Amino acid sequence: MKRITRLLIGLTLNIVWGSFCVSSxxxxxxTSGTWTAMTQGAYWNNxxxxxxxxxxxxxxxxxxxxxxxxxxxGGATGFAFDQAESFTEAVSITAWMNNRSLSQLxxxxxxxxxxxxxxxxxxxxxxxxxxxxxxxxxxxxxxAIEDIPSSMRSDRxxxxxxxxxxxxxxxxxxxxxxxxxxxTLALMLSGSLxxxxxxxT
Numbered sequence: 001m002k003r004i005t006r007l008l009i010g011l012t013l014n015i016v017w018g019s020f021c022v023s024s025x026x027x028x029x030x031t032s033g034t035w036t037a038m039t040q041g042a043y044w045n046n047x048x049x050x051x052x053x054x055x056x057x058x059x060x061x062x063x064x065x066x067x068x069x070x071x072x073x074g075g076a077t078g079f080a081f082d083q084a085e086s087f088t089e090a091v092s093i094t095a096w097m098n099n100r101s102l103s104q105l106x107x108x109x110x111x112x113x114x115x116x117x118x119x120x121x122x123x124x125x126x127x128x129x130x131x132x133x134x135x136x137x138x139x140x141x142x143x144a145i146e147d148i149p150s151s152m153r154s155d156r157x158x159x160x161x162x163x164x165x166x167x168x169x170x171x172x173x174x175x176x177x178x179x180x181x182x183x184t185l186a187l188m189l190s191g192s193l194x195x196x197x198x199x200x201t
Contacts, residue, residue, distance in 0.1 A: 033077030
């Protein structure tokens with residue numbers, strides 16, 4: 001009975017540990033939202049005051065056709081990263097360039113400060129749009145920010161800051177080199193011995 005109990009505990013731990021490892025490696029983002037294919041009704045898909053085709057989704061889609069966005073029922077959702085992420089700025093179409101900063105907090109959320117306002121990806125998610133592209137070797141994240149507060153009149157095009165971060169996925173281990181079992185080896189040797197004897201006689 002003790003043996004069966006130990007076996008069941010071992011199996012449960014393996015299943016839980018395995019599922020934890022898989023979700024942690026694939027996700028990278030802590031959120032209640034889901035990754036969604038690019039859609040017309042997305043909350044970031046608004047006409048930009050800067051010109052046609054210049055909202056964040058349109059810009060990022062022109063770089064990467066496999067991109068999807070994070071949403072909760074089509075709307076914005078709070079998010080944080082489960083590890084340190086370093087974003088490199090790619091595009092900023094804004095007049096609000098003074099005293100800008102981007103930082104990651106201890107809880108994994110992102111702070112963006114501009115023009116006297118500070119936004120956080122967990123507490124003010126409507127200021128952020130997060131996109132990603134997944135391949136077999138990496139996940140590319142695209143962080144897009146609207147710098148005018150949602151309480152003020154804004155075009156909500158999320159192109160005021162667009163940065164990217166690339167997370168490399170671990171390479172799968174090389175396949176094991178096939179080695180014949182001892183039984184197969186013995187059978188091959190005895191067959192060779194019989195063939196050699198027949199040739200001699």
